[in-house]
Amino acid sequence: MSEFILARQNGRTIPKEDRIFGISNRAKAAIAEKGRDKVVNGTIGALLDDEGGLVVLQSVDEVFRQLEPNDYAEYAPIGGTAPFREAVKKAAFGDHVPEGFIEAVATPGGTGSLRNVISNYSEPGDSVLTSDWHWAPYGTIAGEIGRKVAVFEMFTKDREFNVGSFRAKCSELLAVQNSLVIILNTPAHNPTGYSLTLEDWDAVIDVLKDEAAGGKAIALLVDAAYIDFAGDEEEYRRFIPKLSALPENVLSIVAYSLSKTFTLYGARCGAMICVAKTPEIAAEFRRVCEYSSRGSWSNTARIAQVILSRIYSDSELLEKVNAERKKYRDMLAARGRAFGEAAAECGLEIVPYDAGFFVSVPCDDPDAVSRRLEEQDVFLVPLAKGIRVSVASIPESACRRIPPMIKAAL
Ligand SMILES: Cc1ncc(COP(=O)(O)O)c(C=O)c1O
Structure with a gap:
């Protein structure tokens, strides 16, 4: 009732x-x-x-104060302005650009990326997999579009990343679903502060390769909302090239957010960036995600897109x-x-x-x-x-x- x-x-x-x-x-x-x-x-x-x-x-605020009316008043294209889509790939990957076909779609914060991945890479009624310790809005976002969250145990008794539980849950869900969305929030996970080590990543990639052998579609969403507050920016991006080792039916997507990195929480800007094995999968990613954006928030606010593009066009800044x-x-x-x-x-x-x-x-x-x-x-x-x-x-x-x-x- x-x-x-x-x-x-x-x-x-x-x-x-x-x-x-x-x-x-x-x-x-x-x-x-x-x-x-x-x-x-x-x-x-x-x-x-x-x-x-x-x-x-303050350095970001200075850029903000120099904006002209058109920089914020005009609509942005649904997938983001062209300079933003290039700048945000640099911001997300730094010197660790993975091999593959990469497409970026602007979203209102990391939240928008989460919503679009769940809506396009899982089916109504499906469970989306994440760790038992997780940011509560994952459940809200999934529930809003008729999905649920299922969890694996994040840590073993020895306080290590629990690859065994991750594997078991992936298998369990793939046995009953046609596809699987997995959310891993790292580095500097909310709420624990844990960052997957490079060894953890190797183990995760091995599990995904094994699970993908069945041919089902898997989307691995790396929620990188805190990546620039973890430690040295480049050091903490060393895991990214590992995503290229995933087979064709595992699409990795990095959810990048300007909220924390550029202290632009209220400007609502981020991007979902895919690393695909084929140009067709990357083009499909852009098509379906832009379609979903259109049907939920339409386009993302232009203002933070302009700010990021300015910052990345000026190395001193x-x-x-x-x-x-x-x-x-x-x-x-x-x-x-x-x-x-x-x-x-x-x-x-x-x-x-x-x-x-x-x-x-x-x-x-x-x-x-x-x-x-x-x-x-x-x-x-x-x-x-x-x-x-x-x-x-x-x-x-x-x-x-x-x-x-x-x-x-x-
Ligand atoms: C784990 C996690 N993911 C994603 C987000 C998304 O934030 P935003 O939509 O502002 O980018 C947050 C914000 O608190 C978060 O804690």
Whole structure:
């Protein structure tokens, strides 16, 4: 039976309030009442400075301020402007351009790429495979278009990437579906901060080669939303050429986002970039994804496309942007390290963390733990298997202070 008055349920469970925004609002109210230094708001998925202000790259803002009206007022082509489509391939791949036929389609953030991949490379009713620790909107995006999310266990008991579980789930789903979409969010995974190692990647590629032998279509979506906040940009792109080893019936697609990399969260821009074995598969990718864009958001906002194209047409400007980002990435890395050290000192177990915006703490009753922490003005996000701490949104001092509090709350 539907819980709605006039709206249709359509198989979805729609909460009255977005959980994360609810906690975040309580955190903001606590800050207003007691002061910023008394409250830890570790719920926000954006990089904040130590004073709680949104980090905006000044070098990107300067480009923004030089725009002419036509740069933002005019419609962009459905698949993105030609300079953007070239620039975004450079931004996504850096020096690690994979072999194959590459096409880029502009999307409103990485979110748009996720939606278009699921709608074009799976069938209604299918399950899309991702890890048990994952960004909750994967389920929302899949559910909106009549798909579900199935999960493999991300880690073994020895805290390594669980290739065995990945293999088992791929086989299980391919036995009952005509095709399979797989989402791997790496590097600097949300919510754990894990980055697949090059060895993990070799193992993933081996599994996919084996699974593809049955001839079914597989789409591997690499959600690279945090790739430029993982560590050295080139080092963290070394896995990309490995995608070229996949056979014809496995299409890899990188979901690249300008939200974090260029601090353009609200400008809603990203791209889905395929690495295909044949020109026909690449052309089909562009055709079906542009069609889906037309039928959902139409075209992507032009403004961020122009900004990215400008940055990539001026090597000095690009260097300036990269240098500025590095400063903030180092700040983020110091916070992650501080949290890890404080956790080790007090014996708090965390999920394997490499880099990025979030650290996760496994626990049995995340809601109860988060409630207990809220009573002490520490606001974190309860997930299915633990608690997520956004080190991106709290200062290093808080990263050192809260692990013993979490330990006590457990
Ligand atoms: C794991 C993950 N993927 C994708 C995104 C997409 O963000 P956007 O649509 O702003 O690019 C986010 C944003 O928080 C994310 O955490």
